[in-house]
Amino acid sequence: MDREAESFTDQPPVLAIDGPSGAGKGTVAKAVVEALGWHFLDSGALYRLTGLYCQRCGVDPDDVGRAAGLASELPASFRVVDGNEQVWLGNEEVSGELRTEATGALASRVAVLQPVRDALLQRQRDFRRPPGLVADGRDMGTVVFPDAPVKIFLTATAEERARRRYKQLKDQGANVSLASLSEEIAERDRRDASRATAPLKPAPDAETLDTTGIAVTEVVEQVLQRVEVYLRQASAHL
């Protein structure tokens, strides 16, 4: 089947949004979800939950076998309570703890383990339900949904991402330097792009959007346009 025919399957459509942290994926994905009324997969949350679950169970997040075992039985649930999104791990509500730097550090340790990634694969694919899915991550377009009909790779320069992070941390009252944040981000980019397991790279058929200096509303508009073009083509193809 050629690539064009392949993209008009009877599977619900997926909009894959990949890219480095700080490129605005989460913000853009949520706005697009709101506009389209599609489901949302925050794949980073699954890696964060796995890291947290290892910690709760006293398992070393670098212990491949045990970390993968926990990933495969992750008792995670995503709920909306009074209009607020909540993430639960077993009987514990962990939405706040999930976003901390400490949990992010645990997540990045389990995320390099291939058996952990394999254990989370089907769980991510199960989010694909009608009318469609917006999937946010690093390998949505390359590994998890290689047949996604719309793939966007969001980037921004390391300086811009450092500035956004700096503003966020300053707003939270943290004492940080822009120069050191910038250096950390550039270093993490090099690591992410060169690591052996799931290196961060755009899918060959992804469109790269550089969000440096562009307002979020404009980026959302551009992404929605790509989805609308696809939906028009898909309905003409029926």
Ligand code: DC
């Ligand atoms: O996007 P985030 O900060 O919530 O991601 C947490 C960690 O998980 C980060 O180290 C990147 C990793 N991750 C990944 O390897 N693959 C994904 N699809 C999503 C996140």
